[in-house]
Amino acid sequence: MSETPNELRYAETHEWAREEDGIVAVGITDHAQDALGDVVYVELPEPGQWVAAREEAGVVESVKAASDIYAPVTGTVVAVNEQLEDAPELVNQDPYGDGWFFRIEPDDAAELGELLDADTYAETCAAEDE
C-alpha cells in the first residue's frame, strides 16, 4: 500500500506539493514511483524558469517508461534537486524526502488549495488500481 502523507497536496498526475515558507517543493508520489519502477534518469527544469500549473516541467525515466512531470502550481523554479543527477534512485527510496524534484515560488499561493488532499488522492490511486 502506497503512502500518502496528510500534510501534502497532490495533483491527479501524481505529483505532490509541500509548502514551506512560501516556497512549494514538488516531487512524485510513492504510488507513482512504485508504478514507474526503478528510476534511472530525471530531466528537471532550469532554475529561474517560469512554469505553468498542469504543464510539463520535466521528465522522469524509469527502466519501464518515460513519464512527464507536471508543475502542480504556476510560478518560478527557484531550486532543483541536483542530487538526482547522480542518484536518481532517491526517487524510489525516498519520494517525499530526498527524492524531491524542484521548488517553485508560486505566483499565487492560493493555487495550492486547488490540489487534492491526501484522502482524495489516495482514493484516485485506489480507483486506478482496480
Next chain:
Amino acid sequence: MNRKTALHAEHVAAGAKMVAFAGWDMPLNYGSQVEEHHAVRNGAGVFDVSHMTVVDIAGPGARGFLRRLLAGDVERLAEVGRALYTTLLNETGGIVDDLIAYRMRQGYRLVVNAATRDKVLDWLRTRVTGEVTVAERDMAILAVQGPEAIACCESVGVLRAAVLPARFNAVTAGNRTIARTGYTGEDGLEIMLPNEEAPALWRGLLGAGVHPAGLAARDTLRLEAGLNLYGQDMDESVSPLAANLGWTVHWNPQERDFIGRRALERERSAGVATKLTGLALTVRGVMRPGQRVVTEAGEGAVTSGLFSPTLGYSIALARLPAEASQAADVLIRDKPLPARIVRPPFVRRGHAE
C-alpha cells in the same frame, strides 16, 4: 483468464508483481528489476519460463521435416543433447519464430516463444508430411542464470543424476531435461521438468541463495547480451539476414531446400537493405522502441531500447540502413540525442564489450 504456471503461488509468496504476458500470468519483478538484473550478472537468478512452448517432434520423418522447416540444419546436431538456435521462416524469408532445437533420444524438442504458440503449432501441424508427430508438452521450465548458477544448481542436487552438459547442450535425467542454455549472456541452466516437481526445485534454489528474477530483468539482460526479442526486433516482415541472425542460417548443403531459402538467396544477392544493430546513447536519456533514428545513410527506428543497469547508460537495438556506421541521432521526445552505432552484444559474461 490468463494461464498460470506451476510456480504461480511461489511468485506471489515471493512478492512478485504479476502481469499478463502472452496469455499467461507472469512475474514482472519481485520488487526491483535492477537488483534482479545485478543478481544474475554477479551471482545467480532464477526465472520461471514455463510459459515458453515445448514441442516434441518425433517419428521416422522428424529429421527430414525439420530440415525442410528450419533455417538451421538439424543434421548438424551430431549427437543426442546437442542444441541449435535458429528460425522458422515463411516462403518470403520472414521470421515466423525463433527457437532452440534440441536433439533428443527420440526425435527433437523445440522450445518456441509463448506469444507465437498457436501460430507455430498450426504452422508445424499443417506442414507435416509422412510419419511425423508434433506434440506439445505441458511442463515447467526454470532458467537459472549467472556466474554462480551452476554451483547453486549443484548444491540443490539438480545434477545428481546427470553430468553437467557442455554449453549449448542438454542432458536428460529421468523426466527432466537440463540444458546449458539461456537468454541472459551468462552461463546457466534451463531445466525442463514436470509441473508438480517445479515448486520444490524453485524453493530449493531460493534457499541456496538464488534470486528470483522476473520478465523485466529478463528484458534488460537479453538486450545487454544482444539477443533479439521476437515481435519486437524481428517478425514475419523481416528475414534473418536483416535481423542480425544470418549466422543461424545454414546454407550448406546447397540441396537442402528449407522454406524461405530461395527468398533469402535473392535477398543476399540483391544486398540486404537494412540491418539490425546496436546503439549506445552517449548522453543521459533512455531510448525506447519506436523512436526514430537519423543517420548519414538515412533513417531507421529503435526496435528495443532501455537503460542498461550494467553499463549505466541507455542501449538499444535499431533497424538502420545497411550503410549506416559510427554515429546516429535518436529522436527522444523530438530532441536529437547522439548515439554510437555498435555491434551487439553490449555485455558478455558480466562485462562491457
